[in-house]
């Protein structure tokens with residue numbers, strides 16, 4: 001384990017500060033949200049926050065955390081917590097999307113990167129000791145999200161493939177995701193807003209909030225959007241949703257701790273009202289290092305989100321939750 005205990009502690013401090021800071025801003029900006037009200041910082045973590053630590057503003061940059069790199073088998077420990085750990089690894093697949101979600105022996109992927117991502121994906125899954133998947137969610141059938149699906153289905157034991165019911169279909173009623181699932185004889189599950197998918201334990205739940213209306217103009221606006229919730233912590237996955245879909249699901253949204261920023265951070269997504277509604281403490285942009293000036297970071301900075309790029313980590317960004325607090329690590333192969 002290359003990461004130092006000091007680095008882990010600093011990360012815990014940093015996240016705790018952000019949690020505390022965001023709690024204050026949530027209280028100031030959001031009324032009537034039971035979820036925002038329920039986000040708490042454990043007493044032990046609060047003690048950490050009283051020690052010397054970076055200010056939230058210092059954390060809002062593209063290189064905001066310790067540069068110490070952890071090996072994939074680094075065990076993340078939430079101090080003073082015996083709760084099981086939920087982990088979300090945002091894999092560095094360049095300007096594409098893939099997140100690995102693990103709780104106990106259960107593993108899911110949200111999107112599969114591009115076809116070129118497959119070697120990285122396989123390497124990352126091997127590093128995380130993942131040889132089978134409970135399911136793969138495809139947010140929408142663009143090549144930077146669906147590209148790795150055939151390769152993964154051919155190499156791994158995958159139980160189910162999930163996709164939004166509201167999506168583009170061919171005149172014959174099929175689409176790319178359906179075709180691939182059928183080719184590999186995988187069960188396909190169509191998801192609609194309002195659906196919930198618990199892990200084996202009801203403590204961890206996916207909740208689908210979008211899409212709610214078919215958008216004929218832009219396939220990105222038919223992206224599967226869902227929360228992943230564990231205890232008081234909430235992750236929000238958005239695919240490549242742009243402004244139009246944001247507007248249609250706004251009333252279903254509530255504050256999250258971690259936002260997978262939509263459409264690789266492009267300026268055609270993440271509106272001010274969206275950012276003010278979901279109030280992320282951590283905003284992960286899955287992209288390469290190109291065109292950073294074209295990122296819609298203003299709306300995120302205005303709500304004091306800590307913005308992180310997947311390209312900053314060789315393997316990816318690992319965020320873990322014990323249901324109360326979050327820890328962040330940068331993983332190398």
Ligand SMILES: [Zn+2]
Pocket residue numbers: 095096097142144145239240263264
């Ligand atoms: Zn994309």
